[in-house]
Amino acid sequence: MTNIGNNIKKLRKVRGLSQQAFADLFNLSRGNISSYEELRAEPKIETVMIIANYFGIPLQSLIQENLSVNQILNFSDYFEPAIVTNSTKKLASIPLLTREVMMNNNDLLNQIEGAEQLQLPIQSKHKFLAIEFSELIAAPLELEVKEQSILIFEGIEIESLHLLHHNLGLFLSEEEVFIGKYDQNGEQISLILNSWKSSLFSLPDIKYYWKLYGKFEKV
Numbered sequence: 001m002t003n004i005g006n007n008i009k010k011l012r013k014v015r016g017l018s019q020q021a022f023a024d025l026f027n028l029s030r031g032n033i034s035s036y037e038e039l040r041a042e043p044k045i046e047t048v049m050i051i052a053n054y055f056g057i058p059l060q061s062l063i064q065e066n067l068s069v070n071q072i073l074n075f076s077d078y079f080e081p082a083i084v085t086n087s088t089k090k091l092a093s094i095p096l097l098t099r100e101v102m103m104n105n106n107d108l109l110n111q112i113e114g115a116e117q118l119q120l121p122i123q124s125k126h127k128f129l130a131i132e133f134s135e136l137i138a139a140p141l142e143l144e145v146k147e148q149s150i151l152i153f154e155g156i157e158i159e160s161l162h163l164l165h166h167n168l169g170l171f172l173s174e175e176e177v178f179i180g181k182y183d184q185n186g187e188q189i190s191l192i193l194n195s196w197k198s199s200l201f202s203l204p205d206i207k208y209y210w211k212l213y214g215k216f217e218k219v
Contacts, residue, residue, distance in 0.1 A: 002063045004048060009037040011055060014072045016162050026050055050123050056214055092122040096130040099148065103136065107174050120152070122213075127155035129210055131170070131177075138193055139179040143168060149217035151179075153210035163211065164189060170210040171199050182211070 012022045019033040026047060035041040052059045095115035097108065118130050133149045153170045156163060164182040171178050171191050180193040192198040
């Protein structure tokens with residue numbers, strides 16, 4: 001017996017997801033999630049791999065450990081390379097805005113379409129965007145990231161806006177780019193860099209909701 005059922009239940013509650021919302025993320029049924037959490041069944045290993053990758057949790061930890069809330073919250077920067085397979089069909093092509101592009105172009109939104117592509121083992125229907133971090137990008141102090149690291153951001157859709165609160169995200173417009181922390185108050189969502197810099201969003205701005213998914217940096 002593994003800990004996958006208990007960990008799915010804890011992960012779902014920490015992320016504020018109902019059983020149906022969690023099931024929808026992975027093309028499962030609410031009954032599937034219920035059976036996992038009640039330890040009446042266990043998901044296929046392929047499904048466990050996708051769940052681990054989506055939430056940035058090491059596969060072995062999701063299966064074997066009794067995860068704590070702090071562990072779940074601190075796994076957001078983890079990316080499981082073991083999910084890479086020999087099939088390139090399982091690799092997602094993600095546009096990368098390099099340091100040079102971000103230094104030399106003001107209209108960054110139009111640079112995404114023709115940007116270089118990263119091939120990463122991400123299995124998700126969501127859109128992703130990668131940027132090469134530099135000292136030119138304003139970011140909160142809690143984001144501990146090295147120069148020239150690659151930050152991966154996930155595009156969040158309207159039905160998943162509740163996942164933004166207190167998560168780090170990217171503001172990207174034609175003229176400006178910065179990283180901040182999302183704050184949600186009812187239907188109002190702000191991305192806050194510091195006490196004097198923030199941006200207030202409304203629902204029509206949905207294409208700009210980029211939540212930090214993971215990072216790659218030299219060791």
